[in-house]
């Protein structure tokens with residue numbers, strides 16, 4: 537099968553094409569697993585973190601990709617939840633132990649044995665992938681594969697971030713960074729909290745214009761002062777400056793939710809600009825979001841289907857995965873990027 541493969545971590549500024557096209561044997565589903573023929577795989581910022589070593593894969597070579605939409609091609613021994621031909625999605629959570637305190641309390645995202653698709657095991661930048669059937673997701677009918685793929689991470693982690701923000705209807709939310717996840721959070725807020733206003737901070741004027749198009753009440757640059765003090769802010773950037781700026785814009789008791797698996801070192805000195813009475817005092821809270829649970833994925837898919845939430849998607853062929861990653865790294869384009877891998881022209885689940 538064709539795959540785009542990462543063989544070592546590198547700095548994408550010096551290695552513009554970190555993934556290599558390879559012909560690999562088709563994987564064989566083990567007990568309780570599905571073999572999935574991939575139709576579309578989303579491109580996520582976490583791939584940049586894997587490639588550049590902020591969340592390095594434990595071994596190489598590895599096939600990245602954790603927003604996988606495809607059809608069951610075969611079932612392994614004992615697998616019985618899906619049949620060949622069924623449309624399924626695979627998300628970042630590939631496996632958790634099921635027996636630790638975290639797993640038993642509904643926080644399998646924090647399981648010490650958490651296995652991540654496309655980092656710890658091969659993912660969806662390939663024609664085929666295997667997954668434990670208990671961690672595969674049935675897809676809502678009527679959605680196109682390219683629309684579902686970004687929901688599996690960008691949407692699900694956005695859903696989790698919004699839950700952790702504690703936002704209630706009528707409260708004002710800030711979004712700093714306006715990429716694939718934030719552009720799904722905005723319509724989700726408008727659906728769930730119709731009386732709430734959303735304020736968007738983004739470096740690029742194109743992203744700010746996109747946010748206003750999607751219904752944001754206001755959009756400004758990262759360092760701007762919001763016209764009101766915010767109840768919560770969700771940060772989806774890879775940088776530190778937006779963290780400091782977001783804390784300034786929070787009202788007393790407000791909460792900043794950081795949705796990032798790592799932060800780049802480049803602007804870490806921005807943290808020295810933190811002013812305790814202005815930015816942290818008065819019970820402001822900072823919380824990070826880590827991984828997703830299966831429930832996050834399933835609840836977001838159901839919500840998106842019911843509320844008509846659809847991502848804006850740009851498609852690339854599998855062989856152009858490096859170009860998609862470079863565009864993501866440079867913040868080019870708007871919405872989500874996906875790789876089209878199989879079933880070109882049909883492509884609906």
Ligand SMILES: [Zn+2]
Nearest residue numbers: 580582689690
């Ligand atoms: Zn992701």
Ligand SMILES: [Zn+2]
Nearest residue numbers: 633636639647
């Ligand atoms: Zn566990």
